[in-house]
Amino acid sequence: MLNKELIMYDGSRFYPAWLTKADRQELRNRISDQNERMYCGCRSDCKLWYSISSDLRIYPSHRGYAHMPNCIYAENSRDRSRFAFVQDGASGETRAFLNFKPSTFTVPYEPTDKERKPSEETEQKDDFKYFSLERFVRQLNIDTWNERMAVGKGVLSADYFSSALFGRLKSIIIDGCVKSLREYRVDTDGWGFFYQDFDGYDMRLKADGNYTCSLTVNGSDGKKYSWFIYEKTLSVALKRFMKFFGKDPKDMLAEGQKIIMSGFRYQRTRKGSPQPYKVVGRLCFYAVSSSGLIARSPAELETLENISKLLRFKKDDDLRYFISDEGEDYFGYFEKKGDPRKFIITGVENNYPGAAVYVADILDTALSLDQLKGFLR
Numbered sequence: 001m002l003n004k005e006l007i008m009y010d011g012s013r014f015y016p017a018w019l020t021k022a023d024r025q026e027l028r029n030r031i032s033d034q035n036e037r038m039y040c041g042c043r044s045d046c047k048l049w050y051s052i053s054s055d056l057r058i059y060p061s062h063r064g065y066a067h068m069p070n071c072i073y074a075e076n077s078r079d080r081s082r083f084a085f086v087q088d089g090a091s092g093e094t095r096a097f098l099n100f101k102p103s104t105f106t107v108p109y110e111p112t113d114k115e116r117k118p119s120e121e122t123e124q125k126d127d128f129k130y131f132s133l134e135r136f137v138r139q140l141n142i143d144t145w146n147e148r149m150a151v152g153k154g155v156l157s158a159d160y161f162s163s164a165l166f167g168r169l170k171s172i173i174i175d176g177c178v179k180s181l182r183e184y185r186v187d188t189d190g191w192g193f194f195y196q197d198f199d200g201y202d203m204r205l206k207a208d209g210n211y212t213c214s215l216t217v218n219g220s221d222g223k224k225y226s227w228f229i230y231e232k233t234l235s236v237a238l239k240r241f242m243k244f245f246g247k248d249p250k251d252m253l254a255e256g257q258k259i260i261m262s263g264f265r266y267q268r269t270r271k272g273s274p275q276p277y278k279v280v281g282r283l284c285f286y287a288v289s290s291s292g293l294i295a296r297s298p299a300e301l302e303t304l305e306n307i308s309k310l311l312r313f314k315k316d317d318d319l320r321y322f323i324s325d326e327g328e329d330y331f332g333y334f335e336k337k338g339d340p341r342k343f344i345i346t347g348v349e350n351n352y353p354g355a356a357v358y359v360a361d362i363l364d365t366a367l368s369l370d371q372l373k374g375f376l377r
């Protein structure tokens with residue numbers, strides 16, 4: 001759970017990882033006009049001062065103090081050797097490292113029975129250096145949510161949240177790419193990222209024993225579109241989803257659950273044909289809460305639903321919930337206006353000085369609205 005805040009002398013907070021250029025300019029004006037100062041939010045026993053330069057980089061002006069180890073400014077805290085999502089607090093740039101090349105189409109590799117066991121173990125080992133597609137999509141979801149919380153914006157509907165996520169792509173650069181993720185389009189670049197409402201799939205057995213498959217997409221224009229996908233890509237994504245939820249996404253959709261499908265789409269040509277075609281080449285499914293948050297299990301979905309309810313009751317920035325991107329054991333924390341404590345939800349007992357801690361595995365057991373309210377008292 002990284003500390004990402006800078007605190008002004010009057011107590012107002014800034015989150016450097018999500019400041020736009022305009023925000024940084026405003027911050028700089030405010031500091032130079034009113035002779036204000038800001039310090040890192042990680043320590044309460046001493047103030048680690050920060051300044052902002054004319055080229056809008058945020059740099060330390062304290063000497064000799066060490067940050068808390070969980071601080072974004074601590075030495076090595078955003079070390080490339082430890083994280084796949086590097087938010088540079090100084091410049092504001094966000095860079096993502098993937099364990100696949102997004103510009104290249106590949107049919108997913110399915111291990112044989114002999115190979116299956118070790119490869120499943122590798123998949124489950126949480127490697128923070130590179131994202132799989134599933135982890136990358138979840139990270140985008142978390143980042144969009146946390147940015148909104150950081151700037152004091154409220155909880156959205158799932159549809160508006162998807163648009164906010166799409167806007168956030170402007171700030172994300174995948175390592176090895178020259179443009180932001182938002183700027184790659186399947187029509188002009190040959191590949192592009194998508195994050196869409198899932199509206200069903202079709203798998204039709206042909207006379208030759210193969211399948212013809214497609215995904216149905218709800219377009220932002222209100223129309224439905226059919227996207228071609230190879231059977232292998234689709235079945236691997238379905239299998240992974242069923243591992244989390246024990247159900248086919250189509251069945252959950254029929255029960256009224258909102259499902260997101262996300263991944264990469266490619267433009268390709270067939271041998272001997274000049275006509276290009278488009279194909280979904282990388283795909284994952286997620287169930288999302290009514291506020292657009294991605295869940296990895298039915299219990300987490302219920303907890304996130306209750307957290308969203310709680311935040312909707314409150315005025316915008318009285319109460320905020322930040323989701324942790326630090327791994328399986330740290331789920332996130334609440335901040336209450338006027339309360340210096342953090343209210344941490346974690347799966348393991350740990351030492352968090354000055355914080356209120358709730359130990360619960362929200363992937364296995366949902367937290368009710370009453371439990372959450374009790375914790376925040």
Ligand SMILES: [Zn+2]
Nearest residue numbers: 040042067071
């Ligand atoms: Zn710090």
